[in-house]
Amino acid sequence: MRIDVLTLFPEMCEGVFGTSILGKARDKGIVSLNAVNFRDFSGNKHNTVDDTPYGGGGGMVLKPDPIFAAVEHLLSPLPAEEVKPRIILMCPQGKTYTQKIAEELAQEQHLIFICGHYEGYDERIREHLVTDELSIGDYVLTGGELPAMTVIDSIVRLQPGALGNETSAVSDSFSTGLLEYPHYTRPAEFRGWKVPDMLLSGHHANIDVWRREQALQRTLERRPDLLETAELTPKDKQILERLKGSRS
CATH class of the missing domain: 1.10.1270.20 (tRNA(m1g37)methyltransferase, domain 2)
Structure with missing residues (x-):
């Protein structure tokens, strides 16, 4: 299984990826875990990834172009016959995450998580790029990194060989x-x-x-x-x- 996380703070992910069950699963080759800084795909000299919202209002909105460019970069080396990944947007407006969804996502070959860190996302990201929107609860966090780590942990532990006792996940x-x-x-x-x-x-x-x-x-x-x-x-x-x- 391959999991990519698009984030402005890849260092938040690396500590989790290298620890406990996730770290062991990555070391065993059960899962590939990658944090990608989508600021690298901003396409401008100031590496700007956000802008003020049209129509006014507070906060900043993530621009569509860096997100699309980062996802397209991840998809470009994939063989044409490979199953397209699920592209998951972590946001408070998404479907509430459950163990049933974890079990469904655990069957996928490739997942891409998009983590925001500002007021919101340009709506075109929702409409034309993502396949799923997920929320881990009815509260607001600074960004999508912690929710993404939560979801990824629950998925990886379901992979065959990730846990020392294969019956553990069944009885949780x-x-x-x-x-x-x-x-x-x-x-x-x-x-x-x-x-x-x-x-x-x-x-x-x-x-x-x-x-x-x-x-x-x-x-x-x-x-x-x-x-x-x-x-x-x-x-x-x-x-x-x-x-x-x-x-x-």
Whole structure:
């Protein structure tokens, strides 16, 4: 997988790219991670990439020409038969990012992220260049670099071989549509707080049932909205009815 990030601050990305799961995945050749400074494609002697908005108003707007030129530069060496990349604009107006979208993007061969850092983007970037607009939440950040890093981290960890334990990503919160069940490790008792007996029983089938019930209970308590779209079995629905009854 190849991921390119168009940014005015590539140094923000490099620290993340070289650390933890992302760094290991890049070292293993699982993913290629590149930060591209689109100021290099400004086409003017002052390296200007923004300008005042037509019609007046505060702030500065990113010009279309450097962004288009940077993307076209990234695409120019690609073979004609190669699948075109998804070009993702990080912005507050985009679709709210979810684990389902992460799993979808993880199947792509090439992703290009565009990170703004001013008042906004020239609308022609949205209309004629990008394929997706994503937001990581209903709040405003200084630029798109941190949101892009968040999205990239969630995608790379889904690549085969990126995690030490391949089952980890499968059981994570949201991957099943539910919040994850609680975890415990040694010691079996800490300050009088004991690990649930079920987890010490060694009966893996019963442990799986317990974990599913715990995931359902935690989701019901903390994110009941997720239950509206989660794929629930008839047994899950019975458990939920019992849990709801015990709360009334």
